[in-house]
Amino acid sequence: MNKKLGVYICHCGGNISDYIDVEKVKAAVAGEDGVYLAKTTMFACSDATQKEMVEDIRSNNLDGIVVASCSPKLHLLTFRAVSERALLNKYNYVHANIREQGSWAHSDDKAGATEKAVSLVKAAIAKVRLARSLDPIIIPSKKAVAIIGAGVAGMRAAIELADMGCPVTLVEREYFVGGRVAQWDVMFTTNQTGKELVTRLYNEVIARDNITLLTGAEVVANSGSIGDFTLKIKVTPRYMKEKCDQNNLLKAIEACPVVVPDDFNFNITSRKAIYHNFPGEFPQYPVIDIKNCTRCGECEKICSSVDFSQQEQTVEVHVGSVVMATGFDPYTPAEGEFGYKLSDFVVTLPQFKRLTDINKDNLVYNGREIRNIAYIYCVGSRQSEGDNKYCSRYCCTSAIHASLEARNKFRNVNNFHFTRGIRTYGKQELLYAESLRKGDVYLQAYEENPPLVEVKDGQITVTINDIMTGGREISVIPDLLVLVTGMVPRADNSIASKFKLPKGRDSFFNEIHMKLRPVETVIDGVTISGACQGPKNITESVNSALSAAAKSYSFVNKGELALEPIIAGIDKDLCTWCGECEKACPFDAIKKEKQGEKEIAVINNSVCKGCGMCLPVCPVNAINLIAFSDREIESMIDALVSV
Amino acid sequence: MASINTGFSKELTKFGAFDFNACYNCGTCTAVCSLSTGEDSFPREMIRYSVLGLEDDIKASLKPWLCYYCGECTTHCPQEADPGELMMSLRRWLTSVYDWTGLSGLLYRSLTASIIAMTLTALAVIAYAVVTNFDLEKIMHTGHIFEMVVIGTVFTVILLPNLLRMWNFIILKPGIKVPFKNYVTGLRDLVVHMFTQKRTLGCDDSQVRWFEHLILVFGYLGLLFTTVFLNWFSSESTFVIVLGYVVSIIIFTVTVIFVSERIRKRREMSKKSQPSDWMFVVWLFMMGLSAFAVRLFIDLGILQNNIWLYLAHMIILVQWALVIVPFGKWTHFLYRSFAMYFDAIKKN
Numbered sequence: 002m003n004k005k006l007g008v009y010i011c012h013c014g015g016n017i018s019d020y021i022d023v024e025k026v027k028a029a030v031a032g033e034d035g036v037y038l039a040k041t042t043m044f045a046c047s048d049a050t051q052k053e054m055v056e057d058i059r060s061n062n063l064d065g066i067v068v069a070s071c072s073p074k075l076h077l078l079t080f081r082a083v084s085e086r087a088l089l090n091k092y093n094y095v096h097a098n099i100r101e102q103g104s105w106a107h108s109d110d111k112a113g114a115t116e117k118a119v120s121l122v123k124a125a126i127a128k129v130r131l132a133r134s135l136d137p138i139i140i141p142s143k144k145a146v147a148i149i150g151a152g153v154a155g156m157r158a159a160i161e162l163a164d165m166g167c168p169v170t171l172v173e174r175e176y177f178v179g180g181r182v183a184q185w186d187v188m189f190t191t192n193q194t195g196k197e198l199v200t201r202l203y204n205e206v207i208a209r210d211n212i213t214l215l216t217g218a219e220v221v222a223n224s225g226s227i228g229d230f231t232l233k234i235k236v237t238p239r240y241m242k243e244k245c246d247q248n249n250l251l252k253a254i255e256a257c258p259v260v261v262p263d264d265f266n267f268n269i270t271s272r273k274a275i276y277h278n279f280p281g282e283f284p285q286y287p288v289i290d291i292k293n294c295t296r297c298g299e300c301e302k303i304c305s306s307v308d309f310s311q312q313e314q315t316v317e318v319h320v321g322s323v324v325m326a327t328g329f330d331p332y333t334p335a336e337g338e339f340g341y342k343l344s345d346f347v348v349t350l351p352q353f354k355r356l357t358d359i360n361k362d363n364l365v366y367n368g369r370e371i372r373n374i375a376y377i378y379c380v381g382s383r384q385s386e387g388d389n390k391y392c393s394r395y396c397c398t399s400a401i402h403a404s405l406e407a408r409n410k411f412r413n414v415n416n417f418h419f420t421r422g423i424r425t426y427g428k429q430e431l432l433y434a435e436s437l438r439k440g441d442v443y444l445q446a447y448e449e450n451p452p453l454v455e456v457k458d459g460q461i462t463v464t465i466n467d468i469m470t471g472g473r474e475i476s477v478i479p480d481l482l483v484l485v486t487g488m489v490p491r492a493d494n495s496i497a498s499k500f501k502l503p504k505g506r507d508s509f510f511n512e513i514h515m516k517l518r519p520v521e522t523v524i525d526g527v528t529i530s531g532a533c534q535g536p537k538n539i540t541e542s543v544n545s546a547l548s549a550a551a552k553s554y555s556f557v558n559k560g561e562l563a564l565e566p567i568i569a570g571i572d573k574d575l576c577t578w579c580g581e582c583e584k585a586c587p588f589d590a591i592k593k594e595k596q597g598e599k600e601i602a603v604i605n606n607s608v609c610k611g612c613g614m615c616l617p618v619c620p621v622n623a624i625n626l627i628a629f630s631d632r633e634i635e636s637m638i639d640a641l642v643s644v
Numbered sequence: 645m646a647s648i649n650t651g652f653s654k655e656l657t658k659f660g661a662f663d664f665n666a667c668y669n670c671g672t673c674t675a676v677c678s679l680s681t682g683e684d685s686f687p688r689e690m691i692r693y694s695v696l697g698l699e700d701d702i703k704a705s706l707k708p709w710l711c712y713y714c715g716e717c718t719t720h721c722p723q724e725a726d727p728g729e730l731m732m733s734l735r736r737w738l739t740s741v742y743d744w745t746g747l748s749g750l751l752y753r754s755l756t757a758s759i760i761a762m763t764l765t766a767l768a769v770i771a772y773a774v775v776t777n778f779d780l781e782k783i784m785h786t787g788h789i790f791e792m793v794v795i796g797t798v799f800t801v802i803l804l805p806n807l808l809r810m811w812n813f814i815i816l817k818p819g820i821k822v823p824f825k826n827y828v829t830g831l832r833d834l835v836v837h838m839f840t841q842k843r844t845l846g847c848d849d850s851q852v853r854w855f856e857h858l859i860l861v862f863g864y865l866g867l868l869f870t871t872v873f874l875n876w877f878s879s880e881s882t883f884v885i886v887l888g889y890v891v892s893i894i895i896f897t898v899t900v901i902f903v904s905e906r907i908r909k910r911r912e913m914s915k916k917s918q919p920s921d922w923m924f925v926v927w928l929f930m931m932g933l934s935a936f937a938v939r940l941f942i943d944l945g946i947l948q949n950n951i952w953l954y955l956a957h958m959i960i961l962v963q964w965a966l967v968i969v970p971f972g973k974w975t976h977f978l979y980r981s982f983a984m985y986f987d988a989i990k991k992n
Contacts, residue, residue, distance in 0.1 A: 437723070438666045464645065
């Protein structure tokens with residue numbers, strides 16, 4: 002073991018050298034075994050110093066380097082790149098943090114800080130002496146992506162991936178694609194209807210041979226990991242043949258005796274067990290809702306397309322990456338929350354939007370002509386005491402847009418908005434301005450003094466202490482009260498547990514880094530897009546969908562993946578399988594495997610992140626972490642205590 | 645507990661208000677206003693009352709009269725909601741609310757009604773001239789008597805009851821207790837503001853505006869005094885004759901400035917002129933000019949042959965006294981000064 006080592010001790014301007022005597026540190030480590038050169042530098046990260054390091058390593062054939070400077074969080078990648086440029090395997094560089102753990106922490110004790118820095122650098126030298134060159138782990142990656150959810154985000158991501166030449170399986174739980182957007186009528190800013198957007202996307206989806214669309218389909222099991230996911234998908238049939246005579250279908254729907262609330266219209270209307278959402282829905286053939294169907298056979302008598310012989314199927318797909326695009330649910334207020342369920346004339350924003358779409362000439366609900374409409378904002382959002390602390394972002398704009406639609410479409414509509422401050426960010430501000438100019442009335446209160454809703458003899462009274470009018474008590478007696486509800490995660494979010502997807506405090510799916518890695522999850526190979534990640538409008542959903550498509554494509558496009566080699570390894574001889582490591586692993590990377598007569602733990606190299614959680618729980622010390630072996634760590638401890 | 649009246653916005657637009665619903669309550673208008681104080685904060689609050697249609701609050705408020713329309717709020721409004729013009733419209737609306745006859749409101753809302761009123765008064769004068777067989781002496785004598793009678797009648801029958809109504813809305817109805825002593829001590833403020841409009845000096849814009857207005861007020865009061873009490877047209881006194889010339893010149897010169905400002909639209913306050921604004925300055929101008937001409941014709945001894953001139957002057961005078969003074973913009977002279985009076989007695 003005659004490694005030639007280089008040691009660089011950084012001043013960091015004065016951040017380090019004002020408290021630590023860097024020259025003294027250099028002198029203390031220069032004589033260490035193997036240290037060929039030791040230097041101090043004003044800024045190790047500067048271009049000039051980086052070039053100097055490359056030159057040193059090359060001309061002196063150094064076998065390893067130590068950089069003592071700031072936290073590796075800041076510059077680990079910088080100096081790994083320096084090593085690589087000097088043709089030195091990057092795992093032969095070890096970092097010592099003498100700023101955050103030295104000068105900054107001990108600015109009151111310069112001598113002590115210097116002493117500590119010497120120890121830290123010596124420990125790093127001890128580690129680099131034992132460092133090995135490592136190569137990335139190469140695993141095959143199947144060039145195919147599964148997208149869960151065929152709303153705007155899912156469909157847009159599918160089209161993008163398909164166009165890059167990647168086969169896509171698009172899995173939709175419902176029988177019709179389009180998700181929430183299919184439920185909306187005209188939308189800001191394009192003035193297109195939700196149906197138009199969905200039609201456009203659907204036509205593009207079916208025009209591509211490499212997209213397989215499964216409707217009525219649910220992922221029931223997932224195994225494998227990045228590069229090789231195996232999804233089991235249960236596909237419920239529509240019990241209808243593809244071609245269907247329109248007249249017979251309408252008669253069959255009429256004949257069906259089963260009436261259930263229509264969730265397409267958020268239960269303000271009802272539908273039959275044989276149904277279709279609207280004439281332009283996709284795929285354009287109806288469904289028999291088998292959960293509610295009584296199999297009376299009335300429809301079968303009228304419509305020859307009804308086919309009860311269709312069977313539920315389970316299909317298996319193999320993909321290299323998965324895009325989650327499962328969307329959101331609208332918040333459902335608790336009974337009595339702002340009068341919800343206390344009157345027939347209290348509805349949620351999504352219900353109101355369906356209502357304005359369904360009504361043609363007059364706005365009539367439950368037999369009452371609606372003229373004065375009150376809107377209470379932030380219902381189920383921005384709850385400082387409740388679960389949903391976040392702002393749902395879309396609701397202010399959506400409510401104002403819906404109220405303007407109602408004003409423009411129906412006669413004599415007066416809108417009264419009870420807000421907590423309007424958040425129509427960006428171009429959506431134009432809508433707010435238009436609403437004001439048209440004479441909509443906006444009243445505002447703080448969260449601690451919300452509007453009060455009273456229901457008495459069928460009459461709703463909304464009272465507020467309006468902070469815009471010096472806290473004056475002002476009341477409105479509306480014909481209809483709309484609760485502007487926000488977004489919450491899907492009520493049935495069981496898909497998350499199948500992928501072990503982490504959720505944030507708001508229960509939406511969580512990204513790795515909100516700003517820099519916004520569509521990746523800690524589960525390698527699984528990306529998230531659209532409102533399953535948190536409240537988003539359509540623009541934002543499609544943005545994130547395209548981003549997720551690009552990211553997922555990067556996992557699969559080369560057919561193989563290079564992974565970080567610092568992972569755990571099992572000593573087969575020592576392991577006796579107790580299962581402790583499996584329990585400790587946060588990434589599900591350890592599985593029991595039979596090897597001959599013996600059961601031992603096996604690490605899935607493509608899933609292991611090298612976090613080291615399994616190491617201390619092993620009772621027989623059968624697990625070692627590459628680059629952090631017992632020998633390496635012990636040698637560092639020796640160096641630290643020997644000073 | 646107050647209820648919202650969305651119809652009020654529409655009503656106010658008939659008095660000249662424009663797009664004030666666009667207000668998003670940032671309060672920039674109030675922040676830039678040099679007359680707004682912590683105690684009397686405006687114009688945002690008035691916009692808010694107008695948007696919500698809180699009529700009783702507006703009636704009980706003196707704030708529209710505390711604004712002297714420099715227009716800074718309108719210049720700085722990010723929503724172009726024109727708060728300055730809203731305050732102006734509220735003053736017009738309040739004028740119509742104070743007026744027990746309801747004619748003010750009718751004339752403010754409808755240009756047609758104003759034209760009809762002007763035409764009827766003109767016809768009446770002509771009809772009288774016909775009846776007297778165009779006897780100049782008789783007409784001039786009647787004209788002088790008319791002036792005195794009308795001043796008394798308009799004041800006692802229309803303006804005084806309207807002031808009492810204003811007092812009712814502002815002091816009585818809201819239940820404000822004012823000691824009698826205040827009514828006496830406040831008279832000082834009444835007189836000062838009536839004759840000096842000194843609050844205008846608090847506005848940030850050029851003080852030329854205040855000076856022009858002050859001169860006009862004195863010119864107008866001077867002409868009123870000279871013609872009615874000194875009987876300018878029949879006077880032999882050189883002093884009276886010269887005084888009459890001076891004040892009538894003042895009137896038609898200053899009003900020319902005012903009219904040209906409204907045409908050039910340089911200042912926020914002159915950008916949006918309602919018919920009532922035009923009528924006020926134009927009639928004032930014509931009154932000054934025609935009075936000047938009448939006396940000139942008398943001095944040149946040619947009025948007898950130009951009886952039309954006196955008739956024209958008479959028509960302008962009658963229209964002024966029967967339409968503009970009791971039901972038009974003239975009333976701001978009283979309401980502004982009484983607003984300062986009520987403000988003073990409330991606060992003392």
